[in-house]
Every structure is written in structure tokens, then in C-alpha cells.
Amino acid sequence: MKKIFVVAAFLCGFFAASAQCGDDLMKQALKDMGTFQYIKDFDINVAGAEGVKFSVVLNSRTHYQLNLANGEGNGEQIVVQLFDGEKMLGTNSASGKTYKAFQFVCSKTGAYKLHFFCPNGSKGCARAVLSLVKQYSESEMP
Secondary structure (H helix, E strand, O other): OHHHHHHHHHHHHHHHHHHHOOHHHHHHHHHHHOOOEEEEEEEEEEOOOOOEEEEEEEOOOEEEEEEEEEOOOOOOOOEEEEEEOOEEEEEOEEOOEEOOEEEEEEOOOEEEEEEEEOOOOOOEEEEEEEEEEEEOOHHHOO
16 A cells, blocks of 8 residues: 555656646746747756756847746756857846846857756756747848
8 A cells, every 4th residue: 555655646746747847838938938930949957067958050140039937846047058169148147137038149150059057056947949039131230
């Protein structure tokens, strides 16, 4: 009887954990995207201080937005940083605050890195959506 109870408790915990990082979180990320054009989404599960990294190809003369929906059980908000090689080009964290989104105007086509992590090394999950805000002609570039 104890084994059945332990298995049932484990399964309930598993489904509760996956529910907070599943479809509802993706729906929130898409809602937060607003009217911008969906490009790609990222399923983020941070298990330690090193976080997770993704590669993404971005096009020049394009204005992007990256927004995050954090899991309810996260101990802290997940931070994302956008890198071109070793140079950080953008983040959702500034002045001690972590924001739901940040925008970036890409000046050259290429592969970029997204680094998602919890600042204090805790565990957490999130869903992120990369969206197109605007494409500029060469003469329009800000």
C-alpha cells in the first residue's frame, strides 16, 4: 500500500511540475508576444548556474522581440542574454530588474547565441518566443 501511495505522490508531483512549464506557459508567452509575427519558440529548463544556450540565425535590418513567460514555481526570474560571439548585444535584465521582454535591431545576418539562466543558480523553467517586430529597408535603418 505504501508503494502505491509513493508512486501516486510522485506522479502527481511530476504532472504538477510539467503543467507549470507546459502548454499554459506557451499560451502566456504567445499572448505576451502581442501582434508581432511569431518566428520561433524555446522550451527552457534551467537546472543549474550554467543555464541553457540556443543558437539562432538572425537577419540584418530586422527588429526582433524576445519575450519570456516564467514558470510559477521558479525561485527567481530567468534572465536571457543575446550574444554575437563574446559580445553581449541585449538582455531582459537591467538596473536590478528582470523584464518579460527585450527588443533588438539586428545589423548583420548571422548566427547568434541566446543564453538563459537563473542569476543565483536556482532551477526554473520558462517558454520564450522570438518574434518579428519590423523589417527595415537599407535607408530606414535606425
